[in-house]
Amino acid sequence: MVKIRLCRIGRKALPSYRIVVSDSRKTPRSDNLADLGFFNPHTHDFSIDENEALKWLNNGAIPSDSVRTLLTKKGIYKKFVDAKLEARKAKKEAK
Numbered sequence: 001m002v003k004i005r006l007c008r009i010g011r012k013a014l015p016s017y018r019i020v021v022s023d024s025r026k027t028p029r030s031d032n033l034a035d036l037g038f039f040n041p042h043t044h045d046f047s048i049d050e051n052e053a054l055k056w057l058n059n060g061a062i063p064s065d066s067v068r069t070l071l072t073k074k075g076i077y078k079k080f081v082d083a084k085l086e087a088r089k090a091k092k093e094a095k
Contacts, residue, residue: 007022
């Protein structure tokens with residue numbers, strides 16, 4: 001299963017995180033499939049590549065709870081859910 005999650009970087013007592021796409025059976029620090037952005041909890045500053053995130057979500061990647069919160073703040077998760085609902089409506093109308 002592919003997950004979008006946080007990978008801790010930074011020095012002791014001053015963490016920052018990368019937002020990565022990785023296999024759930026591996027540790028977050030192992031090889032990642034993609035690097036989507038970063039999150040700094042001290043300044044609450046974060047950046048996410050919207051197109052890459054939507055691509056991975058559409059391909060079935062599951063975001064962790066903390067990443068889902070960040071995606072919601074940027075509005076990316078809402079776009080993903082809306083696109084999914086539109087696809088379901090179109091499928092129902094086609095029948």
